[in-house]
Amino acid sequence: MKRIYKILLRSSLLLATAAVICSCQDFLDKEADAIVAEGEAFKNFNNFQGYIEEIYNCIPDKEKHYWTTSWNWGDDEVFNLEGNWHMTNQVDLGNFWAWQAGRLSQPGAWLDKPSTNPTSTNKFDHALWPHAWYSIRKVNIGLANLEKLVSATQEEKNLIAGQLYFYRAWWHFEMMEYFGGLPYIDQVLPADQSPMLPRLSYQECADKAGEDLAKAAALLPIDWDKTSVGSNTAGKNQLRINKIMALGYLGKNYLWAASPLMKNGASVGGGNTYNYDDAYSKKAAEAFGELLTLVESGQTQYSLAQFNYKNIYNHEKADGATSRFSDIFYTTGQNWLMPGSTEAIFRGSSTDFNGSNWNTTKTFGPKVQGIVEHDNIIHQPTANYVKFYGMANGLPLDDPASGFDPAYPFKDRDPRFYHDIVFDGFKYVNAAMPADVEYLRYAGLHTNGTMRGATNGSRTGYFIQKLVPHTANKYDGAYNWSGNLHVYLPYMRLADIYLMYAEACAAFGGAGGKSTNFTKTAEDAINTIRDRVGAGHVHASYTGSRTKFIDEVRRERAVELSFEGFRFNDLQRWLLLTEPPYNVKTAQEFDRLENVDFFKTHDPREARVANFREVTILTRQFGTRHYWFPLKVSDVSMYPEFAQNPGW
Template identity: 25%
Template sequence: MLQSIKTYGLPLLLTVYLSACGVLDPVDDNHATIDRVHENPSFAEGVLIAAYTKIPTNSLSFNDVATDDAVSNDKLNNYLRMATGQWSAIFNPVSQWENCIAAIQSINQFLDMVDEVNWKQSIPELQWMYTQRFKGEAYALRALFQYHLLVTTAGPGADGQMLGIPVIDRFLDVNADFNIPRATFAQSVAQIYSDIDRSLEYLTMNDYRNISDPGQLPPGYQNVSVVNYNIIFGNELNQRISARMAKALKARVALLEASPAFNSGNTALWEKTAGFAGEVLNTIGGIAGIDPAGHRFYLKSLVDALNVSAGSPIDQKEILWRRSVANSNTREQANFPPSLFGRGNVNPTQNLVDAFPAANGYPITDPASNYDPSAPYANRDPRLQLYIAYNGNTFSGKPLLTGRGGGVNAKDSIESSTRTGYYLKKLLVEEVNLNPVSSTTQKHYEVHMRYTELFLIYAEAANEAWGPDGTGAAGFSARNVIEALRKRAGIPQPDAYLASVVTKEDMRKVIRNERRLELCFEGFRFWDLRRWKENLTEPAKGININGSVMTVVDVEPRAFSNEYMHYGPVPETEVVKYNALVQNKGW
């Protein structure tokens, strides 16, 4: 990819954007193109938009099917292939190397030109604010892409030194030296923090909302007009990256830095993580800011309540940053059971089903749970029925049978049947109709970050820093967070099981399990297992049901090495081309 970015000169970077606009005309040379960009703000903004289109969370990866949480019934699925033994520095479906470096190149090119563009030179106040906001977006986005690159690439070199990413903080033209070594992990983290801090010099915490009174103008913008402020930072921009998201990203980066895969017991890193997360959470009232419906954010009734335009000031309390709303049924086509004309691709595992506690909050392995193996889905955490379709459950209002005699929905019945005995419910809109005679779509949107994730970051960090009940500067504890999330899920209060958890070690297990449940199928589990340095080889399990006989079976191995696969590889093609790039140990 470092070789290929030599071809990403300005004309090529603009090609996709300009051709989409129908305004790409022949130019004599690159100088003419640059002059044109400086005078046409739409062209210039297209360079930044090119980076927005590459955000990894623009769509769901469902890399969960390479973990103990799910399998795929698509035998050609790339994550299935990597999970069953094909993951290598050549075949790496979770790589973000090419995508992120291309985005960083776009951003660096934009930063080179942003001060020269005629955003609105006829109105100096608007010209200044445009430049400020665009710089803030660019630095925040560069930090975001560096973070995703770090997650997927960081690891120890052959000598054991923890390495990060190649820090590319300037636009590399065709004459640049592309043989850039990886910075250390610590240097990479510092670079991301630096970019976030730069972004916060320009962005505001007003979340792209129109204001009506000069008293609402944020620091740094108190002397501008309300009308002009709303043009630059108002409702129409509400899917752009914000100061709030930049601060939340800082907590994500700190969580990675503090995790066992990269931290040898430095408690200060956990304290820092809790501090970053707590700062953002207290802007929404701390624990009181938890959205009562946050765990159901994807349901039709909640999505329909949003305005579909980019200028909508209406949003779910749960959502920190999202994409716009659009009508589709693609996700349902991929994952509905075959009886509902879906392909049933993502199959939750018995491993994940067993992670949901009993209705009283106790793990099903605890005698106090009153768990009955002959009625395994009775009296369980309500999130189980919400997120996973199991035998005897309903789907789109229709009974679902996955045991023998269950027709096309039965386990291993046809190619589009479940391989585990379970179908995915979470993230799907059950009101979609896929019947070819009368198919329909429903509103969906992709999420970049939910507040639930940030609360879980805080809980994990606070517990590691101060134990279950330490509060730090934020004023609330890990226990407070987990109690609130379990209460929201429907666990009766007082939560007797949670009250029995008193040690940091036991609370760690609870927090990690809650994170597993709350964020399942959103792309977290694959990298969570690795940053925790957990066992990667737990087979994916399913259940065979024949009448009243239920048998747990291994469905698919997880052929990962616990020796080195807690860290992803650098693409082999890059290591071969550039001798300054060091490959991670084992790859």
């Protein structure tokens, strides 16, 4: 079906609605199903805001978008054998067509759906591709009708216009990440004419998105709570588009435009992986610099969540800690509080909070003996990716001075390793267990261990517990209703801003590069993130060379943002998607030298092992065409100017 332009042109889809997202239910003081007729939608702030609410509602929730959804498509994750139909495995096979609804049974569900409903609060009813075109047209209609907003204060007019400019850029940008340059729709296309808008280059699209985001940043407040309008819903405005979100995406938009793929085009060999566009990099650094100056001067509501634990394996925060790193990704026992803590900048809604447990929270641990219940699908980290977690002293594992000892491979690692990764000997179940499954209390992840089955355990020697706690199991019961376990992945958080600032500055200035409007250098920004977790600073041996420092920036990005859905796009824009070792997924093999009683009295990081080695699971056979997803055949067949991506 010719869905893009049917969505763009079909006027029947353009009824404005006051259906509101969960966090904003009191904002309009209307019934949730109230309909605002198109002619009435723009006459005052409440009506216009109701019209915009539907766009908020359209943002896909990657984690809860299908019963066993998939969003990590880089070198970071692999599924167990029963999950081979998921998009993660389809990407491994080079089958990038699988993103489209109907190609397989929802393997890449959050990108596309056969049927979507922009007014629905059902987690399964939203997808990027259809809702992007729908929302962009809705934005353009809103912008074309701004002059009708006569019964409004200047503050109200600015809030409406700022949100519209932001969303026009955001939806374009999210599609550009996967498909490259597209027609940038900045007008209401007439319903009685055939569209003939050509695809723009990536950087041409980025220029237009940058203009919209700059306008949004100028119009929007830092905090809606501190506006006259927002004071009516103080404490409930966290999801409202604000200046910080606009600046964050302005910087990200320019950094992506500066990146090697966008500057040099798709190529294999990795020769251009450090070849950034200086002009776009500097624009990115300035946007991030303005944002970080506001944050560090205390002018915003955002701060890095604390990484301060008295039991890091159980994510139990220390006495006196005021926030918790884990709360960025999930909350428990907090009346279904939406995750994000003080750090999440941009999120969509998460109205179906208990949808977390059907089945996201049941797809991260072993299915052996039903220790984690329901569908036999398991997200698990690759061994090659776990290697990015370096040593506590800040050095990568392969640095001769790091102190890494393969006889004690889990000792003295970056503190985030112990927070994010379940490894051999880890106490997986805390509660009482039946005697016949007691042998599963401590994770058996060594070669031929009790949790190493390729079908119902770990293929790689590790599990993930960054996004879902290990207590989400049958016996600890964190995923039971009483646990109030709510998961959500933010699209942007503050640590990411520091990392992107560091990369943008390093691109044109190395470790000492900085913007004109922020005091910290690229090196300082990386060390800010490491200081939060208590890891060592970037070593001097990596700061003298621009390329070596960029490698450390990229490794830091891999660790800090692990499993959050950014890795594929990073490898893509760095021109590393096709390159070894980034096209390989491996397993960790080793022999356990301690008996199970050791783990009852010792920290598992102290365990000795033998024959510690990696074994290849698969090698991805990618070419230049894999740097962009293919567009739908039905869409690119509409007119010559809307061309298919090369190679597809």
